Each structure stands twice: as structure tokens, then as C-alpha cells.
Amino acid sequence: MYDLAIIGGGVNGCGIARDAAGRGLSVLLVEKGDLAGGTSSASTKLIHGGLRYLEHYEFRLVSDALSEREVLWTMAPHIIRPLRFVLPHHRSLRPAWMIRLGLLLYDHLGGRRLLPKSRALDLTSDPAGAPLKHAFRRGFEYSDCWVDDARLVVLNAVDAARRGADIRVRTEMVAAATDTDTWTLTLKHAESGDTTTATARMVVNAAGPWVEEVLRTRLGRKSRSHVRLVKGSHIVVPRLFEHDRAYIFQNGDGRIVFAIPYESDFTLIGTTDVEFSGDPATVAIERSEIAYLCRAVSTYFERPVDADDVVWHYAGVRPLYDDGDVAKDVTRDYVLELDAPGDAVPVLNVFGGKITTYRRLAEAALEKLKPWLGNAGPPWTKGAVLPGGDFPVTGFAALVGELGSAFPFIPSSMLHRLAHAYGTRTRAMLGSCRTMSDLGAHFGADLYAREVRWLIDEEWARTADDVLWRRSKLGLCLTGAERDALAEWMTSGVVSASRAPSRS
Secondary structure: OEOEEEEOOOHHHHHHHHHHHHOOOOEEEEOOOOOOOOHHHOOOOEEOOOHHHHHHOOHHHHHHHHHHHHHHHHHOOOOEEEEEEEEEOOOOOOOHHHHHHHHHHHHHHOOOOOOOOOEEEEOOOOHHHOOEOOOOOEEEEEEEEEEOHHHHHHHHHHHHHHOOOEEEOOEEEEEEEEOOOOEEEEEEEOOOOOEEEEEEOOEEEOOHHHHHHHHHHHOOOOOOOOEEEEEEEEEEEEOOOOOOOEEEEEOOOOOEEEEEEEOOOEEEEEOOOEEOOOOHHHOOOOHHHHHHHHHHHHOOEOOOOOHHHOOEEEEEEEEEEOOOOOHHHOOOOEEEEEEOOOOOOOEEEEEEOOHHHHHHHHHHHHHHOHHHOOOOOOOOOOOOOOOOOOOOOOOHHHHHHHHHHHOOOOOHHHHHHHHHHHHHHHHHHHOOOOOHHHHOOEEEOOEEHHHHHHHHHHHOOOOHHHHHHHHOOHHHOOOHHHHHHHHHHHHHHHOOOOOOOOOO
């Protein structure tokens, strides 16, 4: 018997699981695929307020998101770091005074303490102007944060498990029934085909793009609200500029596109907003979207970007709350709908939301369920560091230095990557290794069996894609043959022999 059963292993589901487990509740989370296997790993990788939402007068959404930037940064300074954004002024679009006013609001809405404020730029002399066309002579710069989105999800699940939550990946809730005070869920494991049952006092439906389907076909309830499926696609190209700042470009259609430094050697470009229908599991970028993104950034960069430059792309479906607006203007705010008619056991449905506000969403979800939670503890996650994040936001270089002293045989670039991925947990992951040969089989780039084994044992990785495209982005660096070799190694009995992630 669980207090709370959560359907969906994205950022909202894992955030709620962590918060609830930390309040002393017994928690079950089931995810039919991999953690962050859907929308939560297909974002633009930003912790941000959403500068363009100010134009839609969503001041509360922007303020809430801005106030979370530094909260999340201090909770996970290994996977979240500050990033400066350069906004070149396009004379035929928004006037300069409007941009400056928006940035002043952005500076002051969220209680900024650590991030530097916005400023004007002379792009004729600033290094940020070098890759741009000469027509862009003036610009602005402001702060937000970058995040490894899939690792944020996994670390919330790791911390939830440490606090007693039962996290089950590749486990689908296929049916549900209620009696007077409990849900009985039928669960099917994807790999074995085995079914089990679990009972819970309440259910949180955090199934993302599948939220309405789960509610209707599995839980047997109807929703008063509806989800709006909007596809966002991104492309990755070889690095377009040498500095470490990102760009935000205005487009004639009213949208904006980012160009962000990515995984050292690449630039991430996104995103699109396209209405989507059908099974979200089949989502894929379209040629027209690739052309749109290439055209958008080529308006600004001196060297044009075209489809032949794309080395990787991905697409995800955003499960937005349907407020009836056009796709690019649909609210990014979340809506929590409690379904508990009469004496029926409750279901809480999660619509919409942003990665930036996932922690606040989790608190709001548990507040909604408060009448059924009994003696659950108070909110606690603000400032509570995620696994590996127990060092100061200014202490990353010191952490890398300490790791370099402890593991001097590891190349500096590899050590930096490991520190960004695992923070202080890097020491536990490397354990007693004293030479490179101690790391085991080498799969390509700087990926070794030691790290893969850790991801299997501690972070629920089950396939090569889990390792290469969610737990890391090393898929960009390995050849097709190397990726195949990793997949073969992982299916040769290694995964089936793995133990459950630690709860210590």
C-alpha cells in the first residue's frame, strides 16, 4: 500500500516523487519507458523566466520562473550553470526601447541576487558581434541558466529513491480500479511482460502528453481541462562561435530562436512551435522545421547554416494547457486539476508546466492533495541540494581540482565532463580506480564501462540510448560502430544482472 502512486517519469512526476518521499509519504512512481524519455529530455535546456512571455502579460509566470533560477542553480550547480544571452537588435522588429524595458522588468521581477543584470552591447566591438552580420551593430545581454534537462529528472528520481520512493522504469500502468478508499493499479513490465498490482490512497497523473489518455482509458475518469500538444524541434550543428555566450534571435513571425553553446563542440538551435496530433511516441522533426531553424539563424550569422550542417536533431511534444490560443502563444503555465467527486478516491492531473517551475509545481501538487495526506511533513525542497550538488555555485573549479588530485590519471576534459554530470558523486562513481585500465572497456570518446555500470546500477539506465542520449550526450561523439558495441555489451547480460539503484 502506497500513499501516492505517480504515473510518469518526467520532470514533474520525479519532482513530485522526491517532494512527497521527503515528507515521509510512501511513494510509487511508474514510467512506461525511460526516465525523461519524452518531453523532459527534448527541451531547449534552459532554466529561464521566458523573456517573450512578458509580451503576453504573463507576469506571474515569468516572476515565478525567475525566482526559481537561482534556487535551482544552488541546488544543482553541477548540471545547472549561468549563461549570458545576446539579443541583437533587429531594427524592423521590436523597437530598442521595448527590449530595454522588457529587460529591466526581467532584471527585477524574480528577486535576482547572484546572476548579473542586463546591459547594452556595442556589437561592432564586443566579441559577440564577430559571428554576426555587420548590419547588427547594437544589442543587449541578459542572464538565465542552462540545465542538463534529462539529468535533472534522473537526479530527482535518485533523491526520491534515497528517501524511500519505489521507482519503476519500463513499467506501464495498464489498468486501474477503485474501491471506497484506494486505487488498485495493474502494472506491466515492458521487458519481462510480467504483471503485478499495487494499491495507493491517491494517484497523480503526470503522464505528460499522455495525461488525457491515461485519465480516460486507464483511470476511467473524465477531465474538465484539455491538453494542447505542441511540437518543439531542435537541431545541433558544429560549433558556430568561439565565445561561451548564447544568442536569442527575433523572427518576423513573432517567435524567437536560440543558438546555444552545446557539449563543447556544438551549437544547439531551437525551437519550433507546431501543432501536433497523433501518438507522441512517434514525434519527429520535419524537413520544414529544419529549414525554418536554419533560415532563422542565417538571418543573423555571417556564415549561413543549412541542413547539411545538422549532425543531430530531436523533437518533443509539449503537453500544454489548452487555453485556446495559437501554438506559439499558448500558456506555458501549469494547471493542476483535482478529480475527487463525492467520496471517490482522488486523482490529480498535471497539465502543462515548464522545467524551470517543476519544483514549485510539486509543492502545489502536494498542497492540492493535503486533505488526503494525513501527517505529511511541510514543504522542504527549496535549497535542498540534489545528489552531487553539495558544493557552492562558485566552487566548480575547486571541485574539478580536488577530483584531479584524487584521480590524476584522468584527462582534464573527461574530468570536467564527469564533474558536470555527477558533481561530488564523481568520487563514488570512480571509486578505487587508479589507472585508466581500471575503468574497464572503452566504448569511444571518454566513455568507459565503469561509468556505464554506474548508470545501470544507480540511475536506471537499461539501453545504449539511455546512456548516450539522456544520461549523457556522448552519442554525438561515438561512431555508429561504437554505439552498436555499447548496445551489444549492455544486452549481453550486464543489464539483467544489475542491482536496484541505491536508497542509501
